[in-house]
Amino acid sequence: KAGVTQTPRYLIKTRGQQVTLSCSPISGHRSVSWYQQTPGQGLQFLFEYFSETQRNKGNFPGRFSGRQFSNSRSEMNVSTLELGDSALYLCASSLRLPNTGELFFGEGSRLTVL
């Protein structure tokens, strides 16, 4: 079956712009979570969604937001981009929340902020 799909895979933005990233979970999975990966901070949890509701949120400023649609697809948005937002953004899906099994990750969206 198809894995977790993230679009776009690569994008370049300038400071002050905003960006929207998309994540399509594995079919049947209802939970989606987002992570930011940077060389300095490593992998950090952003937020997670289940049944269109944000269930947990990491320690990120309000410029980072997300949502989940009725078909479980999720988007995350970063407004007023800063250079430090350059990162690989990874989406993960699972059947349920909480899920005792593993999370399935996409290949990520690599954002470069100039």
Place this chain on the structure above:
Amino acid sequence: AQKVTQAQTEISVVEKEDVTLDCVYETRDTTYYLFWYKQPPSGELVFLIRRNSFDEQNEISGRYSWNFQKSTSSFNFTITASQVVDSAVYFCALRVNNAGNMLTFGGGTRLMVKP
């Protein structure tokens, strides 16, 4: 708060050598889950193993084995007879029982296996 430490940032071995990746975790929760993920250059995190806090039995899967010791809060990963295809970044992660699916990751260990 939870914390995962992978003290080895980079390891280089020659093919066929055995290598152990260390992982130490901190949590006050009594119910938790530990994971290892592999990140190849393509970027996605590939699941390798999950272990819950009540199951200290070690596990072997082919050339991979894991040693979970609650007494030392460690969950180490050994690759036997390493291969070039094992080259990747490996992450240890922790999930506690009351935090949804949120994973706390270690900093990762970059493993380079040279032919």
